Amino acid sequence: xxxxxxxxxxxxxxxxxxxxxxxxxxxxxxxxxxxxxxxxxxxxxxxxxxxxxxxxxxxxxxxxxxxxxxxxxxxxxxxxxxxxxxxxxxxxxxxxxxxxxxxxxxxxxxxxxxxxxxxxxxxxxxxxxxxxxxxxxxxxxxxxxxxxxxxxxxxxxxxxxxxxxxxxxxxxxxxxxxxxxxxxxxxxxxxxxxxxxxxxxxxxxxxxxxxxxxxxxxxxxxxxxxxxx
Amino acid sequence: xxxxxxxxxxxxxxxxxxxxxxxxxxxxxxxxxxxxxxxxxxxxxxxxxxxxxxxxxxxxxxxxxxxxxxxxxxxxxxxxxxxxxxxxxxxxxxxxxxxxxxxxxxxxxxxxxxxxxxxxxxxxxxxxxxxxxxxxxxxxxxxxxxxxxxxxxxxxxxxxxxxxxxxxxxxxxxxxxxxxxxxxxxxxxxxxxxxxxxxxxxxxxxxxxxxxxxxxxxxxxxxxxxxxxxxxxxxxxxxxxxxxxxxxxxxxxxxxxxxxxxxxxxxxxxxxxxxxxxxxxxxxxxxxxxxxx
Numbered sequence: 001x002x003x004x005x006x007x008x009x010x011x012x013x014x015x016x017x018x019x020x021x022x023x024x025x026x027x028x029x030x031x032x033x034x035x036x037x038x039x040x041x042x043x044x045x046x047x048x049x050x051x052x053x054x055x056x057x058x059x060x061x062x063x064x065x066x067x068x069x070x071x072x073x074x075x076x077x078x079x080x081x082x083x084x085x086x087x088x089x090x091x092x093x094x095x096x097x098x099x100x101x102x103x104x105x106x107x108x109x110x111x112x113x114x115x116x117x118x119x120x121x122x123x124x125x126x127x128x129x130x131x132x133x134x135x136x137x138x139x140x141x142x143x144x145x146x147x148x149x150x151x152x153x154x155x156x157x158x159x160x161x162x163x164x165x166x167x168x169x170x171x172x173x174x175x176x177x178x179x180x181x182x183x184x185x186x187x188x189x190x191x192x193x194x195x196x197x198x199x200x201x202x203x204x205x206x207x208x209x210x211x212x213x214x215x216x217x218x219x220x221x222x223x224x225x226x227x228x229x
Numbered sequence: 230x231x232x233x234x235x236x237x238x239x240x241x242x243x244x245x246x247x248x249x250x251x252x253x254x255x256x257x258x259x260x261x262x263x264x265x266x267x268x269x270x271x272x273x274x275x276x277x278x279x280x281x282x283x284x285x286x287x288x289x290x291x292x293x294x295x296x297x298x299x300x301x302x303x304x305x306x307x308x309x310x311x312x313x314x315x316x317x318x319x320x321x322x323x324x325x326x327x328x329x330x331x332x333x334x335x336x337x338x339x340x341x342x343x344x345x346x347x348x349x350x351x352x353x354x355x356x357x358x359x360x361x362x363x364x365x366x367x368x369x370x371x372x373x374x375x376x377x378x379x380x381x382x383x384x385x386x387x388x389x390x391x392x393x394x395x396x397x398x399x400x401x402x403x404x405x406x407x408x409x410x411x412x413x414x415x416x417x418x419x420x421x422x423x424x425x426x427x428x429x430x431x432x433x434x435x436x437x438x439x440x441x442x443x444x445x446x447x448x449x450x451x452x453x454x455x456x457x458x459x460x461x462x463x464x465x466x467x468x469x470x471x472x473x474x475x476x477x478x479x480x481x482x483x484x485x486x487x488x489x490x491x492x493x494x495x496x497x498x499x500x501x502x503x504x505x506x507x508x509x510x511x512x513x514x515x516x517x518x519x520x521x522x
Contacts, residue, residue, distance in 0.1 A: 157354040158399030164457035
């Protein structure tokens with residue numbers, strides 16, 4: 001899931017100073033689990049805006065904010081409230097915010113959150129980063145533990161000289177990713193994998209903006225390659 | 230004789246460090262270089278050491294050459310992507326720099342530009358492979374170079390790391406990746422170091438023991454508590470304490486000199502690398518006391 005944090009509220013209110021009425025959009029997926037875009041968070045935001053003398057014309061927690069088409073359909077039902085608002089405040093991740101930008105090209109849209117990382121929820125609203133979406137997964141070689149993400153240096157060939165008693169150079173609170181990999185591979189009898197030199201990463205797979213082809217595009221591509229043959 | 234030839238001849242080599250200053254005033258560094266001239270087999274030039282921004286290693290290596298010393302270019306992967314690393318290596322080569330020490334580099338969070346974006350496009354093992362490729366006239370993408378490099382390449386290892394086995398596995402990878410020599414993180418326990426050397430001796434590489442001069446008992450405790458991979462044994466801390474404030478530094482210099490003598494006399498390793506950390510002017514004294522001058 002995508003982890004979001006609330007922006008500093010006084011700074012946000014300052015950003016919104018020039019507008020009088022707002023429509024609020026949350027998200028029932030990640031931002032709800034983070035507590036940044038659920039109904040409660042939206043109500044809180046509405047209270048804060050009202051306290052500033054602003055009007056909130058309406059609010060919605062769509063099913064999935066980053067699902068642009070679905071969100072567009074959901075927003076249609078609230079057309080009047082949306083039309084009345086000077087600006088939209090989106091309380092999801094940056095992707096959800098840009099769905100609103102796409103759906104409402106002529107309206108001001110502002111994010112209430114900072115989008116941090118792709119995270120695993122390890123306890124209630126406690127998130128750990130395990131994957132950096134690098135596009136070139138190596139965890140088949142590293143005991144299922146991602147060194148690109150879990151090592152601050154993203155080392156692919158073992159621990160740096162900074163590891164201290166199994167912890168990371170950057171923080172005592174982080175266990176060295178390579179010590180974790182070592183311990184797991186040792187347990188699994190797979191230390192041979194750690195002896196293999198991993199080549200430099202192909203970062204071209206990480207280069208954005210990404211676009212994953214639709215089924216229709218794929219079919220079209222297949223057709224073209226067949227034609228070539 | 231070049232550093233490479235000296236090391237390969239089997240002579241016990243001695244290197245020390247020059248830390249580039251932060252700013253354009255290089256007078257102290259020049260003074261240190263004059264002092265060290267003729268007394269060392271090579272001089273390491275650190276690369277934005279501890280992630281603190283300073284004069285670049287490449288420029289200072291050139292100054293080292295001009296002062297009649299042989300430089301070892303320390304090169305970390307923290308601040309440059311693979312294009313910049315290779316480009317700097319080619320630059321070093323045409324400036325007459327022949328030795329390169331490949332390292333990953335301390336994380337930016339340790340330094341004075343904590344909000345910087347660290348690079349780590351490649352890391353130490355891969356950088357060694359890159360140097361090999363450049364020596365063979367190819368860049369990382371397999372393109373032909375117009376003129377190859379001829380670097381003598383080194384790497385680092387932390388013999389007192391805990392747990393040790395992953396470090397030893399990485400040491401082995403570095404050997405496989407083409408490292409010719411190793412300079413270790415600071416060691417203080419010679420008996421433990423002998424155990425590491427028994428492992429390292431299986432491989433066809435030269436190993437130089439890293440030595441950091443103790444200035445006080447407090448510094449020893451600091452190293453133990455805050456510097457990963459360094460363990461100063463209690464008997465050395467006691468020795469520093471017993472020396473008292475006035476004689477502490479002198480005792481520290483003696484300890485380093487004593488260690489050098491033992492490492493050399495017992496043929497434990499192939500040389501030493503002295504990290505004086507701001508006391509480069511004391512290196513000649515250490516060498517004198519070690520019987521090397």
